[in-house]
Amino acid sequence: MLDYQILGSNDTRSGFGDGLLQAGKNNNKVVGLCADLIGSLKMDAFKKEFPNRFFQTGIAEANMMGLAAGMTIGGYIPFTGTFANFSTGRVYDQIRQSIAYSDKNVKICASHAGLTLGEDGATHQILEDIGMMSMLPNMTVINPCDYNQTKAATLAIADHHGPVYLRFGRPKVPIFSTPDQKFVIGKAWHMHSGSDVTIIATGHLVWKAVEAAKTLEAEGITVDLINIHTIKPLDEKAIVDSASKTGAVVTAEEHQISGGLGSRVAQTLASHQPTPIEFVGVNDSFGESGTPDQLMKKYGLEAINIYNAAKKVIARKVMA
Amino acid sequence: MQSIENLQKIASQVRRDIVRMVHAVNSGHPGGSLGCTEYFVALYNRVMKLEPAQWNMDGIGEDLFFLSNGHISPVWYSVLSRCGYFPVNELSTFRKLDSRLQGHPTTHEGLPGVRVASGSLGQGLSVAIGAAQAKKLNGDQCMVYTLHGDGELQEGQIWEAAMYAAHHKVDNIISTVDVNGQQIDGPTESVMSLGNLRAKWEAFGWTVTEMNGNDMQAVVNGLENAKTLTGKGKPVMILMTTSMGKGVDFMEGTHKWHGVAPNDAELSNALGQLEETLGDY
Numbered sequence: 001m002l003d004y005q006i007l008g009s010n011d012t013r014s015g016f017g018d019g020l021l022q023a024g025k026n027n028n029k030v031v032g033l034c035a036d037l038i039g040s041l042k043m044d045a046f047k048k049e050f051p052n053r054f055f056q057t058g059i060a061e062a063n064m065m066g067l068a069a070g071m072t073i074g075g076y077i078p079f080t081g082t083f084a085n086f087s088t089g090r091v092y093d094q095i096r097q098s099i100a101y102s103d104k105n106v107k108i109c110a111s112h113a114g115l116t117l118g119e120d121g122a123t124h125q126i127l128e129d130i131g132m133m134s135m136l137p138n139m140t141v142i143n144p145c146d147y148n149q150t151k152a153a154t155l156a157i158a159d160h161h162g163p164v165y166l167r168f169g170r171p172k173v174p175i176f177s178t179p180d181q182k183f184v185i186g187k188a189w190h191m192h193s194g195s196d197v198t199i200i201a202t203g204h205l206v207w208k209a210v211e212a213a214k215t216l217e218a219e220g221i222t223v224d225l226i227n228i229h230t231i232k233p234l235d236e237k238a239i240v241d242s243a244s245k246t247g248a249v250v251t252a253e254e255h256q257i258s259g260g261l262g263s264r265v266a267q268t269l270a271s272h273q274p275t276p277i278e279f280v281g282v283n284d285s286f287g288e289s290g291t292p293d294q295l296m297k298k299y300g301l302e303a304i305n306i307y308n309a310a311k312k313v314i315a316r317k318v319m320a
Numbered sequence: 321m322q323s324i325e326n327l328q329k330i331a332s333q334v335r336r337d338i339v340r341m342v343h344a345v346n347s348g349h350p351g352g353s354l355g356c357t358e359y360f361v362a363l364y365n366r367v368m369k370l371e372p373a374q375w376n377m378d379g380i381g382e383d384l385f386f387l388s389n390g391h392i393s394p395v396w397y398s399v400l401s402r403c404g405y406f407p408v409n410e411l412s413t414f415r416k417l418d419s420r421l422q423g424h425p426t427t428h429e430g431l432p433g434v435r436v437a438s439g440s441l442g443q444g445l446s447v448a449i450g451a452a453q454a455k456k457l458n459g460d461q462c463m464v465y466t467l468h469g470d471g472e473l474q475e476g477q478i479w480e481a482a483m484y485a486a487h488h489k490v491d492n493i494i495s496t497v498d499v500n501g502q503q504i505d506g507p508t509e510s511v512m513s514l515g516n517l518r519a520k521w522e523a524f525g526w527t528v529t530e531m532n533g534n535d536m537q538a539v540v541n542g543l544e545n546a547k548t549l550t551g552k553g554k555p556v557m558i559l560m561t562t563s564m565g566k567g568v569d570f571m572e573g574t575h576k577w578h579g580v581a582p583n584d585a586e587l588s589n590a591l592g593q594l595e596e597t598l599g600d601y
Binding site for chain 2: 031052053055057058060062063064065066067068069070071072073074075076078093094096097098101102103104
């Protein structure tokens, strides 16, 4: 029985802000940089507690990435903060050369990812960031699902040596993971066991996957539910084991279908366990202005879309 | 302390290394390397506080150097090796498969002396400023040095970094721009005018000095003078006038040798103009 309950509601960016404050208390080498979005990134508390370890860069993200790379020389652990769009596409070459190729211990922390940024529209709604960051050698890519997981991930990446891309979002969303969870980078959270279909979800789509799974189970369809919070390195064993058991997979993400979680799952299964897959995500399209709920509905990122994809992929199963 | 005469002898050998390295693989960037030879030799053999034998990434208690215009790697590699960062005979691996001496400098292969990859232009100043701020956080009194091409100043990130360094009073950095007036497509004046560089950097809040980069005494004096300008709340910029291709007459003063290697006859001609002072690798 799927018994996940909503424990509360908060934005994942607050999980980052609270995690960063704690990481700063745990380790005096943690420093923060922000490109004129301190409030949006929830970095106020860190700035107030550690004014000497906080650096306002102004609206100059390329410089911020270089500064962060430089601060690692001398032993610091920089956390950069800006929107996901300006954390990736705008500064791809700076990240590629000065951080990833140079193997610098920088944590690129990116808020307002995806459609749920809402009314600001497509200029700010990046849906390609997971793909861009995952392609970079040396880069770890993490997309947590709720406040508690984001806070746990923030603390975990402070202890991990190497460049990391941490992606989170703007709106308040359900909290359903526990505050005391152990976050292991690269280790999937196997949320529920079932044998009829596998649902693999990341970020804001995890709770929607839980809702879809509840509906499916009510119909007697059992769901193997996996939360992939670390897109890279991907927990291939968890994916292959589950697909071997169910023979049908759905992926769900607030990202382009191409280049994100779905692509990486497909690549893994094509190599190790060919399995029918249905992909829930944005299909080669930009977003637009609207409320987060309106956008998730219009672009097909709701529980009903995951439910429908599950039904469809089950029908495609290859019978032994 | 190395005398000016000794530094000049080292510079002659470094110039031989440069032309031999690029000739051997028929690729690389001799022009800017030759033009900046006095700067590198003075910096590494007299000006900076360094511990080549105990090289480590963090460089605490040492001066740091960042090459932002990474394509002039031949001069840097030569100077690093001749200061003892790695064996001189490793220069023969430059740009070859499985070498630590990549076409553009990188940390990826673990070459001692290199602290960040460079090559894609405009990024090194930001990295160096970050390293300078890390030094301040660590209470480390040592300096951070950077070198940039003048063409590189066309990259917008340079000016983001310039603004930041002044705002945050990063006064433990000495940056140098190699003002040779040349870039790949021709003279900077025709490709993209740089205007009044002194006025630009001063307007961005930097203390600006100038020096002749092809006169060893002037380079030593210029760098020592720049040190006295640090610690006063402002970053320091040296506008260093050089001649691209300096030391090899047929390469001098033209953009044509920016990224072209000499052929056998040209190599022979070049080596005839450069005394072998420390022994070829």
